[in-house]
Amino acid sequence: xxxxxxxxxAGEHFxxxxxxxxxxxxxxxxxxxxxYGAWVVGxxxxxxxxGTIPSEYDICTNATPQQIIESFEDTIPTGExxxxxxxxxxxxxFEITTLRTETGYGDGRRPDAVEWGDSLAVDxxxxxxTMNSMAYDCARELLHDPYKGRIDLQNGNxxxxxxxxxxxxxxxLRIMRAYRFMDRSQNGVWFPDNELSDALVEHRSMLAMVSIxxxxxxxxxxxxxxxxxxxxxxxxxxxxxxxxxxxxISLDLIDNISKLEPDLEARLSMMFLKLKSNEIDDILxxxxxxxxxxxxxKKLHFLIHNYPDANELRLYRNELGEEVLxxxxxxxxxxxxIDLIKKALQYPTNIECLIDGDWIMEKTGxxxxxxxxxxxxWLFRIQIERGYQDLAQIETALCTISWNHGxxxxxxxxxxx
Numbered sequence: 001x002x003x004x005x006x007x008x009x010a011g012e013h014f015x016x017x018x019x020x021x022x023x024x025x026x027x028x029x030x031x032x033x034x035x036y037g038a039w040v041v042g043x044x045x046x047x048x049x050x051g052t053i054p055s056e057y058d059i060c061t062n063a064t065p066q067q068i069i070e071s072f073e074d075t076i077p078t079g080e081x082x083x084x085x086x087x088x089x090x091x092x093x094f095e096i097t098t099l100r101t102e103t104g105y106g107d108g109r110r111p112d113a114v115e116w117g118d119s120l121a122v123d124x125x126x127x128x129x130t131m132n133s134m135a136y137d138c139a140r141e142l143l144h145d146p147y148k149g150r151i152d153l154q155n156g157n158x159x160x161x162x163x164x165x166x167x168x169x170x171x172x173l174r175i176m177r178a179y180r181f182m183d184r185s186q187n188g189v190w191f192p193d194n195e196l197s198d199a200l201v202e203h204r205s206m207l208a209m210v211s212i213x214x215x216x217x218x219x220x221x222x223x224x225x226x227x228x229x230x231x232x233x234x235x236x237x238x239x240x241x242x243x244x245x246x247x248x249i250s251l252d253l254i255d256n257i258s259k260l261e262p263d264l265e266a267r268l269s270m271m272f273l274k275l276k277s278n279e280i281d282d283i284l285x286x287x288x289x290x291x292x293x294x295x296x297x298k299k300l301h302f303l304i305h306n307y308p309d310a311n312e313l314r315l316y317r318n319e320l321g322e323e324v325l326x327x328x329x330x331x332x333x334x335x336x337x338i339d340l341i342k343k344a345l346q347y348p349t350n351i352e353c354l355i356d357g358d359w360i361m362e363k364t365g366x367x368x369x370x371x372x373x374x375x376x377x378w379l380f381r382i383q384i385e386r387g388y389q390d391l392a393q394i395e396t397a398l399c400t401i402s403w404n405h406g407x408x409x410x411x412x413x414x415x416x417x
Contacts, residue, residue: 001139004032009121011142023090036063039135062118099123158192164199172206176218183225224262259333269300313344319416353380374408381414
């Protein structure tokens with residue numbers, strides 16, 4: 001590989017840290033051949049030290065954004081104002097960010113002024129946590145780790161770079177990132193040191209300066225995490241969860257999350273179990289969740305409070321489909337009896353109605369209108385409940401119901417409940 005500019009921070013020989021990646025190597029070679037320095041930074045270095053193959057690689061360089069654009073054929077000015085250019089190499093995309101210095105964080109999220117630099121030491125000093133403040137020189141196989149992030153990784157420590165209070169005051173989103181980084185999946189929970197713990201509580205008001213979209217992006221990753229119940233409980237005690245949600249959440253409900261699969265909407269519905277429907281609407285709208293997350297969370301919250309009767313299991317199964325499994329998991333996590341829910345799984349779902357409007361008009365003489373439509377739905381309900389599979393059975397059922405009397409608005413629907 002091409003050797004680019006040598007970093008201005010000490011490095012430790014650490015051979016073969018980054019796995020072979022031809023697309024990455026091409027990007028680094030182009031930058032280094034141009035006389036620039038190029039280092040893999042942040043999460044990719046962290047993941048490699050932990051023995052995980054990174055899903056993406058971020059690169060920092062002393063080349064300016066314009067020089068990066070001029071060095072490659074296929075670029076996207078992703079965040080050119082802040083020095084980030086996305087480069088395509090092969091089938092891969094790489095974010096390349098110019099080394100920089102920053103001053104002022106008036107909005108609590110972005111620096112007021114950015115100046116391009118050539119110091120890797122300065123760049124690493126402004127990062128959030130020690131585990132993310134490492135860089136790797138692939139050509140020289142040097143690990144640059146001035147804040148002992150590798151030792152913190154080995155010991156399961158979460159520490160801020162420099163003074164924790166200053167790091168969080170620069171960017172309120174770092175509060176959410178801190179809680180997310182506490183969950184190390186199969187490796188358990190890495191708790192922050194005392195200084196960072198105090199700073200998380202002290203600066204929680206900074207979240208008000210962060211866009212709700214960014215907060216939700218971090219929060220949903222926390223909720224589906226392996227140790228979500230531990231992290232969310234801590235956020236609750238620290239007053240952070242309440243600041244985001246706006247309503248009190250019971251610790252026992254958070255503990256129930258550990259019994260559920262990493263299903264975002266199922267876990268949300270459990271967290272919101274004791275809240276009213278309009279309160280849940282308020283929370284989900286404030287978080288600006290997707291339409292699917294909104295509707296499914298509301299549906300599962302409704303299901304938690306409802307249970308099918310023995311005589312409506314076929315209808316229940318057809319209405320809910322595979323969501324019957326989620327319903328069972330939610331109730332089971334609460335210690336509820338789910339025998340009937342298990343029994344419902346033996347029945348079919350996605351049942352199609354055997355009749356149409358023409359068939360009904362031929363058999364009854366009815367014309368188009370509400371009575372026709374509601375009769376069809378009534379007969380469809382009977383078909384589902386009794387497991388009918390041919391028209392003769394539907395015709396027999398038609399002869400046994402009082403379809404020519406009464407208010408059609410009151411006739412049974414093919415719905416559960």
